[in-house]
Amino acid sequence: MSVLDVYADNNPGTAIIHLTDPARIAGELAAIGVRFERWDSPVVPPRDAPEAEVLAAYRPYLDQLMGETGAGSADVLRVGPDTEGWAQARRKFLSEHVHSEDEVRFFVHGQGNFILHVNDRVYNVCCTARDLISVPAGTPHWFDGGTTPDFVTLRIFTNTDGWIAQYTGSDIAASFSPEA
Structure with a gap:
């Protein structure tokens, strides 16, 4: 189930907003400036499907989205509890950063949290299967896939070099990531 919890950035212990309805999450x-939506695909590929099969299953959505955003490529990211290098990658993702392009992810399987820091608020978005999130360029955020991750996502890029982060140097993520 998709969840949005919003906190004052100086009070990680108490959510001031808690939403589970996808339409209300999208509105909030x-x-x-963050895009959030649910995709209802008639076909959901198996968790271990080849990348080409996963991309083909979502091609109509990808074509429309990439046309709207000018994105140039999409790929599939699979992370599980046995993914080599996950602990090191997770530390990198848990540091507040920004990108020069929108960070667009669609969750095919599993879940992960995008945590955004905007206007003295922290927005913790638990994305689950069928959720699309697009974090605008320049928006401070971090990602938590957990200590035992299990997710498959589509990643959509404008820059064909892929994921490039500029770290803010803030330590706020440590206050809002209990398992860091």
């Missing part, structure tokens, strides 16, 4: 996030 739209107010800060």
Whole structure:
């Protein structure tokens, strides 16, 4: 189930907003420029499907999204509890950063949390299967896939070099990531 919890950035212990309805989550996030939606695909590929099969299953959505955003490529990211290098990658993702392009992810299987820091608020978005999130360029955020991750996502890029982060140097993520 998709969940949005919003906190004052100086009070990680108490959510001031808690939402589970995807339409309400989308509305709350739209107010800060973040796109959130659910895709209802008639075909959901198996968790271990080849990348080409996963991309083909979502091609109509990808073509429309890439046309809207000018994105140039998409790929599939699979992370599980046995993914080599996950602990090191997770530390990198848990540091607040920004990108020069929108960070667009669609969850095919599993879940992960995008945590955004906007206007003295922290927006913790638990994305689950069928959720699309697009974090605008320049928006401070971090990602938590957990200590035992299990997710498959589509990643959509404008820059064909892929994921490039500029770290903010803030330590706020440590206050909002209990398992860091």
